[in-house]
Amino acid sequence: MLRKFDTVIVLDDSSSMYGPSWTEATEALSALANMAGRYDDDGIDIYFLNSPQSGRNIKTDEEVRTLLSSVRPKGVTPIGGRLDDLLGDYLHLLESKTYEELKQIKHRNYIVITDGQATDDPATVIASVAQRLDRGYFPQTQVGIQFIQIGNSSKSARYLRELDDDLRNQYGIRDMVDTTEHHGQLTGEYLIKALIGGINRRVDNHGAKSVIDR
Incomplete structure (x- = not known):
């Protein structure tokens, strides 16, 4: 199933x-990269x-470690701005x-991994994308x-719940967002399960044609 989708990680x-x-x-x-490299040439x-x-197109753990070791975490949490850039391009x-x-372009899943609340407004960005x-x-x-x-911050968990509620209740957007609070240590297997779970839920809600047809 995951071969049909591009996977984009947006890391806080x-x-x-x-x-x-x-x-x-x-x-x-x-x-995750090691597992993805086995099922998808795009990594x-x-x-x-x-x-x-x-x-x-990262496919190995070595590539991940090299990339993340070159980045030193600092600054704020501009989730909305970054999603606006990435989703806007797509x-x-x-x-x-x-x-x-369009039949040659893969559907795309964005995984935002964060330990805190955004310092901007991702809800309006996502709502605008959904409308387009x-x-x-x-x-x-x-x-x-x-x-x-990632991490066990109660503020982060509350933020994700509120974001989910806002998107569903205030904006009433299409079924495209999942939020997952802390459930223990983050692992590659957990990320795969989250990806598949989100896809399956949308397919169950909207049918197989939601994957293969426009």
Whole structure:
């Protein structure tokens, strides 16, 4: 199933991630890259909230460790701004293609790994993206966004709950966002399960055509 999707990691590199959380993220993403390399020639992409560094088509733990060791967590948590950049590029690509060309473009899952609350407003960014996807009649699984908490901050957990509530109740957007609070140590296996779980839920809600048709 995951071969049908591109996986994009958006990793919080704010100052609060320095130390154990950064080590935990490194280990989890290293394992994820190894697993992804076995099922998908595209591997995974990794971006950061603050650092301009990035990694494309990563397939090995060594690539992950090299990339994350080059980034020192610092600064704030601009989740909305970063998603606006990344999702904007992808939407521009989708909107520039013909119906036949779109069949060659993979659907995309964004995994936002964070230990705190955003310092900007990701809800309005996501709502705007959802509206553009609706206007273009793109499938429900064209874009998935998963917020996954790393660390056990109660403030972070509450923020994710409130973000989920706002997106569902205030904006009433299409079914494209999942939020997951802290449930123990983050691992590569957990990330895979979260990815598959989010896809399966959307397919169950909207049918298999949401994956294969536009």
